[in-house]
Amino acid sequence: MRLSTKGRYAVTAMLDLTLQGGDGPVTLAEISETQGISLSYLEQLFACLRAKQLVRGVRGPGGGYYLGRPAEEISIADIICAVDEWVEFTRCGGNRDCRDGKRCLTHNLWDDLSNEIFNFLSNINLAQLVERGGLKEGGCIREKQKEATLPGGSGSQAA
Amino acid sequence: MRLSTKGRYAVTAMLDLTLQGGDGPVTLAEISETQGISLSYLEQLFACLRAKQLVRGVRGPGGGYYLGRPAEEISIADIICAVDEWVEFTRCGGNRDCRDGKRCLTHNLWDDLSNEIFNFLSNINLAQLVERGGLKEGGCIREKQKEATLPGGSGSQAA
């Protein structure tokens, strides 16, 4: 299982979609503005999500995206797997003869860790995620904040 | 906590060092050949490991590397943190006002997952890793396999 910022963007966008999706479809333009993710990048992410039927797109004015199925039935692992695709932690691509016929030294370790992470993320769905932080009353959602504070974005956010 | 191939290289190399380190120091050249990792890249990784005192280098002919402390006292998390350095899973670099004064939507999720992974990797040390797979009798170790099968390496291991 791979964990990158890409997967995190996708989860954030899906969470936004869950929160706003009560009345009608949500446009990518809205998600882009609220979450500070570029529109075209969202399009790419949603192309992956759509391929896995995690979202459903509606074209034309008044269109946008719906969740592909109830929020209770979409796990975080589903989302991450859709955009990041499953990448083994092992170097050998999953086959057993990675190092000259022998399993590579740390194969089992990464296997176990991968399962650990997958289980953790499989047991959390979008509905639970909404519950957990009391996000709904948070002003975080759909406040049309201006992007003035995100010039180029990124920047150095190490520490 | 960041999980990249870099960290996996480091763990693999440290595991090799643990297995071979019984009698005298182990040279990077040996690890390079056995594990199929370039010598100079190993040097860079070991510079990080040395800085965190996870290994101890001995110069000159007959030199090489020792573990910096007993294998029981070196966790996988120690190794990965040494080379990958700790990177928050959250987008905001750890501060609480990531999105206009509010914590970003999925902050808690990544926080929890990060802890989950860290705990998992903290509870496994090199000695346990050696035990677990019966690696010692495996022919995997120090067989002087030729690198003919690893031309450019990498390749596409998605799927």
Next chain:
DNA sequence: TTAATACCAAGTAATGCACTTGGTAATTAA
């Protein structure tokens, strides 16, 4: 003195991420 090793710094090719640009297709509202 030589060879083997660690140690060091700079540069390079490949990759993936986040984004940009410039479209086409479908649908609604005028």
Next chain:
DNA sequence: TTAATTACCAAGTGCATTACTTGGTATTAA
């Protein structure tokens, strides 16, 4: 019918990181 709005699509760009290369210097055993 037309225009606007949205999803949908493909190619390319800048950047950071990865994994590696090159070309050294420092230390020490033989």
